[in-house]
Amino acid sequence: MKAVITGSSKGLGRAIARCFVKEGHDVAVTARNTTDLKELIDELKKLNASCKITGTTVDFEDVKSMENYCEIVKKEFGAIDILINNVGIYNEDVVGQNIDQNLKKNLEVNTFSAIRMSNAFLPSLKMKSSSHIITIVSIAALNPRIDAVSYSISKAALKCYTDIQRESLRKYGVKVVGIYPGAMNTSSWDGQDVTTKLMIQPEDVSKSILQIIQMSENATVEELVINTNKPLFNEQ
Template sequence: MKNALITGATKGIGRAVSIAFAKQGINLSICSRNQQELSDFTTELQQLNPQIKVYGTVADCSKPDELKNFAVFTEKNMGFVDIIVNNVGMYRHVSILNDSDDSFEKQIATNLMPAYELYRFFGKRMVSVGKGHIFNICSVAGINPIAEAGMYSVTKYALLGLNKVMRLEMQQHGVKVTAIIPGSTLTDSWKGITVNPDNMVLPEDVASVITNILSMSAGANVDEVMIKPAPGQL
């Protein structure tokens, strides 16, 4: 039975991936900033598949100390972590010139730093064992920047760059690294905006891609996969 760590697991893509993993019999370590949401979702996952173990801890992944506590908590309870899904992120629809003074630090700390630090925490163990799979949830905005979401585009571009370096470092050690690059996806980022779900990528679509990648042969690595709305980006 495999063990997976997922950041930002109670909403959107993280939630969909957690549910998909639970159905496949994968043990889970998840975090959220909200204790009630975390408790409710942990119970839901456990009921979905009583055969798996689900560990949850409150953590704001943008704060290095809390992120480190989550990593230590996960390793203590699970031992070796087979799968890491770096999902936590924040979206701000604002140009760089009109952005708040703390936006640079805040978005770097949320969209980039957690993936970097979790890689450094778990990476050497994966190398020593010779297996593992890291998924980084990037964004089409990291390839085709959105001027009205300036810093978001910058941080997602940086995350894609980090993914490429991770893959180069890990490929000789039997550890796989994959960038998931969704386009307009129906998550809380669109809260308050009227959209047609049939014109968007669903979180479950992203989860399906990840579970299918995990089912591939040991010799195959999906470097990057882009998932865009069928009618085009919103």
């Protein structure tokens, strides 16, 4: 199968790309800069030289940059089977602050990018008898964080769109899956007083996604919540 994975150079996106390539799937990846992109593609080719791997640098706040990436993928891959909307940003703000700029940035990357990517590849996804749009939402869409107002709003909006998208595309055989991870061991936690070994690991989520796409044509997972099992923050 052919998969597009956004935000692939680090953390969860990288784990998904590695997992897919190990299983023999072709992947189109993204990175923020050429150094990260080359490192990622080299690693994936070493894992499985028989897979087709393509990618470009993408600025997901720039519509033209996204459109360029989509055109490259369509030219090299043709129709795809799986779109994984993974790219996202996280920052903290609270009620009472001016969140205008934070909110715009979070909506642009966390919400609008998934909508734009889905629209770009929807014609080819609808051509397949069974295809997937898998969107990495966040547990914050279900339980908003009071210290991350803009992030929580953007993820709640993403959940809403994912739910609408699922029902809209069901008749075409496009399976729309919302993944809701809790605290995951990625670089976004650097510098914070948390125990990363108690967190969800990116591989926990990537393996779950692999199981989802391997289900029979008439079965799907609509939503998947993956949370931590133990307290993370050290008591003061």
